[in-house]
Amino acid sequence: MSFARESGLYPDVPVPKVLAFDLTFTNPACAPYVLMEVVPGVTVELEDNKPNDADATSKLHARELALVKALANLQASLSKPVPFDKIGSIATDTDGKYVVGPLMEMDQECWDGPFESIQDFWRLQLQEAMLFALKEWVNIETDSFPRDPEDSCQPPCTPQLFAELFQLLSSLIPHFQPPKSCLPLVLHHPDIAFRNVLFDETSVSSDNPKITGVIDWGGAQILPLMFTARYPGDLMTELHSPFTRLGNPKESWRTVPCDWTSTGDILEWPEVWRRPGEPYDFGPRLRGKIRRFYLRTYFSACYAEQLHALHGVVDLACATMFKDAPYYLKFHEVIRGGWKSWARHETWIRETYWRLRMSGHGNKGLEEVIIGPNVYRESVEGPLCDLEIPGEYPVPQ
Secondary structure: OHHHHHOOOOOOOOOOOEEEEEOOOOOOOOOOEEEEOOOOOEOOOOOOOOOOOHHHHHHHHHHHHHHHHHHHHHHHHOOOOOOOOOEEEEEEOOOOOEEEEOOEOOOOOEOOOOEOOHHHHHHHHHHHHHHHHHHHOOOOOOOOOOOOOOOOOOOOOOHHHHHHHHHHHHHHHHHOOOOHHHOOEEEEOOOOOHHHEEEOOOOOOOOOOOEEEEOOOOOOEEEEHHHHOOOOHHHOOOOOOOOOOOOOOOOOOOOOOOOOOOOOOHHHOOOOEEEOOEEOOOHHHHHHHHHHHHHHHHHHHHHHHHHHHHHOOOOHHHHOHHHHHHHHHHHHHHHHOHHHHHHHOHHHHHHHHHHHHHOOOOOOOHHHOEEEOOEEOHHHHOOOOOOOOOOOOOOOO
């Protein structure tokens, strides 16, 4: 937070001044704390309940577009390259100078580092998984890994599956190299959302709402630009909420939204009851999911527009970054999630590997083949439009 305020890189990002902080539990408050100056303004939220009046609905949609554009402009402002050459989290040295230290999450989980590249981070995760296997599994008496009593969602896994996925992921790392224009290191706010952005109350309903403060910078990181292309939490939608999206791959991602673009056949909606004789109406929530799909599209376009206006970026890979980023984010999410995440996404890992291998792209970079989430260039997409092969994929002759 202090770096964002003091560096001079972000004149359009209002950040409150930090008056005092202590991240330990040994202070008089017995808990980590941050004291900062008061930030004037109000928070907002998207509403899923549509007004009955057509004029009110039109005004609501216009307000939503203005607010989404404000968030996109904020993210574009943070997309300016930083004067660091490593991936990690910002810290201060003994002289009070800002430096990049170990990579930290919002929950204070440490991933070690700093790292020279995102590939170095991925390879460390593979190494950590192998060290865990050597420590925990060399004495197991069956071919199934023991269940974790604290993880009811643990996917089934065997040593053979672990070894296969380990090798596939390792082989895929060189193919997940973003375009050079999307590699500059930038400051990433991990939780850009309406609850963490305050607006001037007098302008919040106008065509140009003014941001008065951005808070909750815990877990801020220095990352390659491509890996900061995550939609605000308010615009995200999940596969299984309010019920499983029919016809979608059986995947569930934290960093990549599931595109709800229609409500589907109302006769196939599950029957859920508020109380006897009163079924739950999924309509408003489903329409809210669909609305967010279009708001994400608008967010992406506004981000590209502001990226050009603020930083003079005209590169097309950057302009369409939010369209392409999900593929990189999926790989990042899978590999950093450890062996449980690998087993949970084994179909996705195998399909990615075999699409590349069967298309003859073994020695070519990712940018020549993969252009978006589950979208491949024509040379790959044509003969391999749908693998859907459970279990071990056949090796092509």
